[in-house]
Amino acid sequence: MIWVETLINGALLGGLYGLLGIGLALVFGVMRVVNIAHGEFMVLSAFCAVLLSNLFPQVSPLLMLIPVIALSFAVGWLYQAAIVNRVVTSPDPLSPLLLTFGVSVILRNVMVEIFGADVRSLQVGELSRASLEIAGLNIGIMPLLTLVLAALLFMALQLVLRHTEFGRIVRATADRRDIVRLSGVKPDRVYNYVMGLSLALGAIGGVLLAVRSSFTPFSGAERLLIAFEVVVLGGLGSFWGALLGGIALGMAQLIGLKIDPNAGLLYAHLLFFIMLLIRPSGLVSSRV
Amino acid sequence: MACAAVLIAVIAGAPFLLNEGILRLATECLLLLTMAQMWNLLAGYAGLVSLGHQVFIAFGAYALFLTSGWLEVTPIWVLPVAPLVAAAVAAIIAFPLFRLRDAYFSIAMWVFAEIIGAFTMKSQAVGGTSGVPLATSKLIDFDWFEPTMFWLAGGLTLITIAALYKMMTSSFGLGLMSVRDNDLAAMSVGVDVRHNRFIAFVLSAAGCGLAGALSFMGNLFIAPLAAFDVNWSVYMMFIVIIGGIGTLEGPILGVIIFFGLRELMTGPLGLSGGWYLVGLGIIAVVVMIVAPRGIWPVLRDRLGVRLLDVHRAAPRPAAATMLPGASERVTG
Numbered sequence: 001m002i003w004v005e006t007l008i009n010g011a012l013l014g015g016l017y018g019l020l021g022i023g024l025a026l027v028f029g030v031m032r033v034v035n036i037a038h039g040e041f042m043v044l045s046a047f048c049a050v051l052l053s054n055l056f057p058q059v060s061p062l063l064m065l066i067p068v069i070a071l072s073f074a075v076g077w078l079y080q081a082a083i084v085n086r087v088v089t090s091p092d093p094l095s096p097l098l099l100t101f102g103v104s105v106i107l108r109n110v111m112v113e114i115f116g117a118d119v120r121s122l123q124v125g126e127l128s129r130a131s132l133e134i135a136g137l138n139i140g141i142m143p144l145l146t147l148v149l150a151a152l153l154f155m156a157l158q159l160v161l162r163h164t165e166f167g168r169i170v171r172a173t174a175d176r177r178d179i180v181r182l183s184g185v186k187p188d189r190v191y192n193y194v195m196g197l198s199l200a201l202g203a204i205g206g207v208l209l210a211v212r213s214s215f216t217p218f219s220g221a222e223r224l225l226i227a228f229e230v231v232v233l234g235g236l237g238s239f240w241g242a243l244l245g246g247i248a249l250g251m252a253q254l255i256g257l258k259i260d261p262n263a264g265l266l267y268a269h270l271l272f273f274i275m276l277l278i279r280p281s282g283l284v285s286s287r288v
Numbered sequence: 289m290a291c292a293a294v295l296i297a298v299i300a301g302a303p304f305l306l307n308e309g310i311l312r313l314a315t316e317c318l319l320l321l322t323m324a325q326m327w328n329l330l331a332g333y334a335g336l337v338s339l340g341h342q343v344f345i346a347f348g349a350y351a352l353f354l355t356s357g358w359l360e361v362t363p364i365w366v367l368p369v370a371p372l373v374a375a376a377v378a379a380i381i382a383f384p385l386f387r388l389r390d391a392y393f394s395i396a397m398w399v400f401a402e403i404i405g406a407f408t409m410k411s412q413a414v415g416g417t418s419g420v421p422l423a424t425s426k427l428i429d430f431d432w433f434e435p436t437m438f439w440l441a442g443g444l445t446l447i448t449i450a451a452l453y454k455m456m457t458s459s460f461g462l463g464l465m466s467v468r469d470n471d472l473a474a475m476s477v478g479v480d481v482r483h484n485r486f487i488a489f490v491l492s493a494a495g496c497g498l499a500g501a502l503s504f505m506g507n508l509f510i511a512p513l514a515a516f517d518v519n520w521s522v523y524m525m526f527i528v529i530i531g532g533i534g535t536l537e538g539p540i541l542g543v544i545i546f547f548g549l550r551e552l553m554t555g556p557l558g559l560s561g562g563w564y565l566v567g568l569g570i571i572a573v574v575v576m577i578v579a580p581r582g583i584w585p586v587l588r589d590r591l592g593v594r595l596l597d598v599h600r601a602a603p604r605p606a607a608a609t610m611l612p613g614a615s616e617r618v619t620g
Contacts, residue, residue: 034391036339086577093390094337098529099576101339105522106569109562221518225402228395266406269399276396277384 003258005137010254012140014247015147016212019205020223021230021242022154023198028231030174030194031088033096037079037104039224041199042206044107045072046215047115049122049207061124065207069200076199079103080192088191089177104220111217121214128211146208150246153201154239170194202227222265229272292450299442303435311434315506317547318441319499320523322448324531324539326495327524329452332534333461334488335468337390339521340397341496343404344374346515348497349504350414357423363505364436367498374497378490386482386489398518405516419511437506444502448495452536453596464488468534522565526572532582536596541584545571 024038048068053061083103087095130141161167172180173190180187209215209223226249234245249268256267303311323345331337348370356363381400388396409417455461466474467481475481500520504510527546532538546568553564579586588594 034395036395083573083577087580090580092580094331094335095576095580097337097391097394098525099573101522101525102529102569102573102576105526106566106573109565109569113560113562113566222402225395225399229399232392260410262410264406266403266410269403269406272399273384273396273403276388 003255005139006254006258007251008137008139009143010251011247012143012147012250013212013254014250015150015243016143016205016208016246017226017230017250018234018243018246019146019150019153019201019208020227021234021246022157022239023200023202023205024224024227025231025234025239025242026157026201027195027198030170031084031191032093033084033088033100034228035084035195035198036097036100036224037107037220038198038202038227039220039222040104040107040111041072041075041079041220042202042209042223043215043217043220044075044111045199045203045206046122046210047111047120047217048072049210050120053122061122061211062127065204068207069203072203073196073200076196077192079199080195081188084195085188085191088188104224108217108220115217117216117218119214119216120210122207122210124211142211146212149204149208150243153204154243157201158239166193226265226268229268233272233275292446295446299439299446302442303438308434311438312506313547313551315434315438315441316503317543318438318445319503320527320546321539321543322441322445322499323496323520324524324527324542325445325448325452325536326492326499327521328528328533328539329488329495330492331525331528332538333456333464333468334485334492335471336485336489337394337525338397338492339394339518339525340399340401341492341524342516342518342520343397343401344378344493344496345500345503345520346401346404346408346512347377347493348374348499348501349510349515350408351497352501352505353420353422353510354414357420360424360427362427363422363424364440367440367501370501371494371498374500375490375494378493379486382486382489386485398521401516401518405512408512408516415511417512419509419514422505422508422510425508437502440502441499444498449536449596456536460484460487465534519565526568528582529572530568530575530583532584535582535584535588537588538582538584541587542582545583 020042024035027033027035027038045068048071049061049064052064052067053059056064083099084096087099090096124142128140128142132139132141132144161170169180169185169190170193172183173185173187177187180190205227206223229249230242230245232245233248234241234243249271252271253263253265253268256263256270260266302314306314323341327338327341330341351373352363352366352370355366355369359366385393385396385400408414414420456465463474463479464484466477466479467484471481500515504515523546527539527542529542530545531540531542549568549571550564553559553567554561559567575583588597
């Protein structure tokens with residue numbers, strides 16, 4: 001029974017991991033850039049939420065998501081416009097990787113200097129401890145809400161990309177950056193919105209993860225690695241794949257923690273590495 | 289040749305002229321320069337960016353500490369173990385990793401380093417999270433320790449640069465660079481892409497293993513958090529990017545900027561290590577946007593200096609002499 005509970009909790013954690021991955025997948029799908037700074041931006045959004053909830057202690061920290069999401073969208077837009085767009089068309093595929101890695105180092109150390117290296121977490125009071133009992137299984141309300149939210153967001157994103165004007169423009173830009181210009185689309189501007197959207201999604205994941213577990217300015221690296229593993233495991237093809245990849249990683253992590261309480265992310269990393277060995281073909285895909 | 293002789297003389301004589309603090313800093317510079325050259329061999333010449341190169345540094349260092357402890361001999365005599373272990377690990381890990389390209393390779397390397405780091409912290413046999421001191425440090429002659437470390441680091445740097453120069457002007461180096469510039473075209477003229485990348489990867493790991501072993505030997509202590517620190521990759525990358533990726537002179541310039549800025553910011557300006565990394569990161573990002581090939585290539589073209597240039601121009605004169613002959617035949 002305890003194992004069933006672990007598996008269910010792993011799946012719920014996986015919803016959160018899916019959220020971490022989806023922003024990264026979106027940017028990679030549209031502009032072929034792995035944004036190494038994605039994890040640092042998530043941690044930054046968590047710091048923003050902590051700051052805001054310290055300023056307004058009477059408001060529920062979860063409501064802080066709204067300003068943090070808006071802020072993250074703006075930051076992403078500016079980040080893309082000011083920095084990433086300058087190398088996105090570079091003939092060398094390594095340029096965006098190195099550039100975003102540089103940005104991640106800057107962000108991490110700025111956060112260390114401003115916020116200090118202490119361990120932080122976002123307190124939501126009763127909600128984080130509340131749980132449901134279903135058929136003898138103890139299931140946390142907060143993880144359950146997170147998974148539902150993740151599924152809703154995935155669905156919404158799918159709908160936006162499939163059926164709206166914006167989605168059509170994004171998909172067309174992803175396919176042929178040069179040709180969309182003929183229809184009056186400015187690819188750089190589309191990229192700005194996509195990066196904004198990506199960081200806004202990252203902010204949701206970042207803030208919810210900060211509710212679940214504590215973080216430091218150095219947490220960006222492990223968030224990036226989880227996000228990347230989610231994207232690769234799920235295959236870049238579909239957002240639902242990312243959700244599945246997240247669930248697999250979440251289960252691997254919680255089972256690992258059950259066997260060995262201080263394993264951290266080791267078992268999630270191992271699952272990813274083993275999958276690389278046995279199913280590398282699932283790693284390559286091109287569509288958004 | 290004369291230049292090399294002067295450099296050897298400078299390195300041999302330096303410990304007698306410099307005080308201990310400066311000598312220690314110089315050793316650190318030289319070791320980081322070697323690591324940066326090794327990272328550059330992989331990124332600048334073979335086109336593979338590794339964000340997990342700290343794993344080879346750690347393997348080399350742990351191999352040295354453990355073998356020296358088991359055999360109870362002075363660490364210097366077991367130094368060759370470090371590059372061998374790092375190279376062996378690289379040769380094994382290359383099989384799964386070489387299926388991946390670009391960013392996938394980079395991040396999978398990072399995940400690999402994280403996995404090995406986590407296992408190291410769990411394993412009490414290698415000291416767990418608290419690390420291990422150098423068991424044979426009592427066998428070291430401490431009167432000559434700093435100078436010896438400096439000579440080893442200096443010798444390693446000179447040999448590394450000379451070997452890389454030799455390699456890049458050989459057919460292997462040409463093959464490597466042709467793969468980086470256009471792997472399809474390189475394959476069509478018979479360059480074995482996979483083989484070249486493999487050799488570069490293993491050599492790069494071996495060099496980092498040796499430099500890492502020397503670096504931790506100088507500290508007489510190793511702990512997993514320091515050995516598996518992703519900042520090793522950050523340093524190597526920033527030095528190469530700022531100085532000039534894919535050149536031998538670039539990392540030298542990069543190391544000068546790296547340590548110059550560090551001494552300036554943490555010394556007279558009194559800033560913390562975090563702000564120093566922020567400053568370095570900003571320089572790297574600006575360089576990547578303004579001069580994607582780094583500072584050295586820009587300087588070289590402005591000043592017309594050639595130091596360790598392995599750049600080759602297309603053989604244009606040959607085509608020009610062909611044409612008159614061809615037209616003669618037509619008219620004749």
